[in-house]
Amino acid sequence: MVHIPHLRLSGDTLEILENKDWYPVTSFKNIVHVASLENYSILCFEDGQKIVILCTMKYFMKILKGKNFLRIHKQTIVNTEYATEYHRNILYLSNSLQIPIGRKFKKTVSLCIPSRTLKKRKSLAMAA
Numbered sequence: 001m002v003h004i005p006h007l008r009l010s011g012d013t014l015e016i017l018e019n020k021d022w023y024p025v026t027s028f029k030n031i032v033h034v035a036s037l038e039n040y041s042i043l044c045f046e047d048g049q050k051i052v053i054l055c056t057m058k059y060f061m062k063i064l065k066g067k068n069f070l071r072i073h074k075q076t077i078v079n080t081e082y083a084t085e086y087h088r089n090i091l092y093l094s095n096s097l098q099i100p101i102g103r104k105f106k107k108t109v110s111l112c113i114p115s116r117t118l119k120k121r122k123s124l125a126m127a128a
Contacts, residue, residue: 007055007063014063016053025051028067032095034060034077046082046095070112073102083113 006017012029015022026045035042036057043051061071068080072091082093086109091099101109 007053007060009063009067028064028069029079029081031069031079032082032093033079033097033099034069036075048095070109072105072109073100080113086113 008015008017008022009028010022010024012027014025014028014031016025017023025043030045030047031043032046033044034057035044037052039054039056040052041055041057041060043053045051057071057075057077061069061077064077069077070080071077076099078091078093078099082095083091084094085092086101089101089103089106091101091109091113093099
């Protein structure tokens with residue numbers, strides 16, 4: 001039998017339920033992005049650490065609703081606080097990661113990522 005940990009937010013701390021006890025993992029603000037691997041989610045943190053949990057992307061988005069997280073691809077959720085810019089189909093994060101934006105998510109990204117992220121890219125294009 002596979003044990004499925006449950007997730008919850010307590011204040012700004014992400015907690016995992018195991019063996020009837022809640023264990024704090026981290027502040028959700030430290031999560032840069034979440035990648036999916038079938039029914040698992042890989043939480044990627046600003047310090048480079050990764051945690052694999054048994055949790056779907058859909059459930060993870062439900063937990064983080066209204067917390068600056070945005071689904072930009074069927075396999076990727078990003079913390080918009082780490083988004084530095086985007087251009088065409090690529091979102092650039094502050095940790096130098098470049099993540100492709102899925103076609104069906106492009107409009108949502110353009111509406112939800114603050115315009116400050118565009119200014120940097122436009123000024124670079126004009127300078128060239």
